[in-house]
Each structure stands twice: as structure tokens, then as C-alpha cells.
Amino acid sequence: MSALSLHLTARLPGFTLETGWAVPGGFTVLFGYSGAGKSLTLSAIAGTLRPDSGRIVLSGRTLFDSVAGVWTPPQQRRIGYVPQNAQLFPHMTVRRNLEFALKNVSRTERADRVAELLDRFRIIDLAEKRPHALSGGQRQRAVLARALAADPAALLLDEPLSALDLPVRVEMRELLREVQRDLGVPMVMVTHDLYEACALADTLVVYSGTGAVQVGRPHELLGDPATPEIRRLLHAVELPESALARPARLHIVADRKESVA
């Protein structure tokens, strides 16, 4: 059974999103042309955008079904969502930001949970700092920690690494992979970086400009793109063979590829 399946139509001023796909759990990457609606798809899953019609099912739970009239508001979805340029709440310390996600949790349990997250994301020294005092990478780690605090049913990431410097990026990729492996939470990430997509994805969802998508393992898609458009997208740059063999050489390859790019 799919961990996440959806089909939806959302009419927005100047753009209509029409898409549908289903993926098993693990690490899913949405890749494709800018403006193809990848970010909007994430918003719809998170519930900050209400589609006009369609259906979204996460791990057996129907979040949205326009025919049955089902709509779960975002605050009841338990989905960690890190939109593009996600920010911490600027008026709270890092610790308070994490605690904010832990509602209806006993004081001791909350303290334990926060301590665990601060440790996992290596921001324990920053716990009492306000967001403006943090570097980009530190902020992004804190945002991730916050999104995971309430033990979400899925984690959605919209280009979480695009604003970061290369070394931080590489480190964050490892962290994301590690989090997915350790927590087993289904993750869906949007990226424009083909290398990143192939390096992280268990399942790749490629959005073509026309709204069609192709879903599969990265090497399957690279070997057999469904449309000429998707072929152009996936073969725009020559990927090193090793990009598809995870994860041992991730560091090295990342450095080489991106120093060229």
C-alpha cells in the first residue's frame, strides 16, 4: 500500500495545478521544472492550501476528499512542514520554538523530547538563543527539529537546502538521510538539484511542465524517461555513475559535482 497517495486540482490566479501520484514511504523527492506545482503540492498535503477537488491519503488517513467532503485542517494533520525559506518564530528562543510544537505534553516529557531534538540536530548550545543570532545552517537545523518535534506522520521539505553554503548542504543531506533512516517517517522533499534528488530519493517524482508526472526509482527514471520533456529534464547534466549508488561516497561526489556546477 502507498504511504502517500494523492490526486488534486487547485485553481489559483494564473495557474491551475493538476497532479496525482502515489509513493511508498521512505524518502520521496519531487523534481521538475520551476512553476510545475511541486511547492503547491506540498502545501496541499500540509493543508495550508485547500485544493478545489481531489483526494489526499496519508498512511491510510484521508486528509482531503472533495467527493466525500473530507477536509482535515492543518493543525490536525500532524505533518511536519518546512516551506521554502522557512523561519523560526523570531520572538522565541530556539528552545521555545521547539516547545511550541509540543502541545498537550507533560512538562517532563516535553523537556526530554526537546533535549533529544537539540542533541540530534546539534543545536544544544543554541537552545537559549533567538533565531536572528543563528547562522543559516543552524536555523535550518532548528526548523527541521521543530517540524519533527511532535512526531509527525510525514515530513515535507520545500528546497530545504537551497539557501545553504555547500559544506553545510552536504552535512544537511547526511542529516536528512539519517533522520529518515532512524525515525522511519515518510519524507517528501522538493528540489531543483538533480544530483540532490538522485542522491536522496528512494522514490523520485518528476513533474513535467505539462502536469504529467513520472514516478519511480531514480535509476529507472533516468534509464526510461516517459516523455521527451522528462528526458530533457533528467539528462540536462551528465550525472556521475556514483550519484546513483548511495550512500558511501556522498561527500566526495557532492564536492566534485557542485564545485563544477
Place this chain on the structure above:
Amino acid sequence: MFSLADIAFPLRLSLQVALLATVGCAVLGVPLAYVLATRDFRGKAIADVAVMLPLVMPPVVTGYYLLLLIGRRGLLGWATEALTGTAYGITFTWQAAVIASFAISLPLAVSTARSAIAAVDREHAAASLTLGRGELETALLVVGPLAARGIVAGLALAFARALGEFGATVMVAGNIPGRTNTMALEIYNAALYGDWRSATALVAVFTLVSATLLLAANRLTRAVAR
């Protein structure tokens, strides 16, 4: 020489009226500003105009509308007569002055708070929701605190405006010495009867208070813009 006793009553009354009007703006105006800033609903344009009208209409006109609302021959009188057999109104009381000041200063509080709330990045509210917090918690714990300076600035402006309210006040509360003669009315009285000393003292107090409040509001809103 001039003594404070001459202006003590109008000064105290004005402060009391302006303070209560500002409390009204905080209790009703800020939630209203929040709704206007964050929601779309049917009739929003009309609600918007209704709140902002007193800012552009002459206060006397607003005062006349208030007479129709709270006067003995107005809506309140009609309602109390229907319920109790006797028509009651609250015109010509200091409470009526509070209502007049409230109506006149509300648009300032609402418009300033509204733009401060609208300026808060929507992502913060969206993040709060996806982190499991409801609409009310999001308003109170995230958007409100982030817009706090603008909201306080709006209330400071409302207080300054309420303190000097004249036109609507004179319509609904009259100008009864020792009862409803606020500072603004007292300046008018003093000037009318040639009591220049009291008039000058009141005007000086006024200018000082208004300038201070304006300065405070400017500082707060500038900090928001940054």
C-alpha cells in the same frame, strides 16, 4: 496665578474617558483588525468602510449617528421602552462621552493594528497551524506578539485622539460643567468666556500629551517597519 484646581476636573474626566475608550479599542478593535487583516468574508468591504467612516466624516456627523443609537429617542430608547415601558437613553452622561471617543478613535486603532498584523509573514501563521496550534492560539501566541508594537502604536494614537475628542462628544454628552466638560470642551468654554489663563494651561497640557503619544507611536511603528 493659575492653579491646577481650575483644570483638575476636566483633566481627570478626559483621562478617564480616553482610557476607557482605548480599552474599548483594545477589546473590540484589535480582534476586528485581526479579522480584517487575515480573513476574506462576504461584506468585508462594507465592514471596512463602516469602521473607517468616522475618520473621514466630521465628528459631528458621527455624533449625530450615535444620538440615533444611544439617545432616548433613538434605538436604545426604543429598545428600552419596548422592554420596560420607559425609554432610557445614556446621552448627556460621561459614559456617552466614552462611546463618542471610542467611535472616533476606533478607526485609528483598527487601521494601525491591521497593517501591523497584515505585515506579519503569513508563513509564521501557517507554520503555527502545521505545528498543531489552532487559529486562536496562532493569533495569541504568534501573530499577536509579532504585531505587538504596531498594535500598541495604534492604541497610543487612539488614546491621543480620544483625549481630544470634541465634535461627537458635544453632540452626545453635551457640555455640562462638572459632569461632561472634558478638556477639549473646557478649552472651548474657557475661550468663550475669556478665561485665557485656563485655556492656555489646558492647551499646553494637551500639546505636551499629544506630542508625547505621537512620538511614542512613531517610534513603535518605525521599529515595526524595520
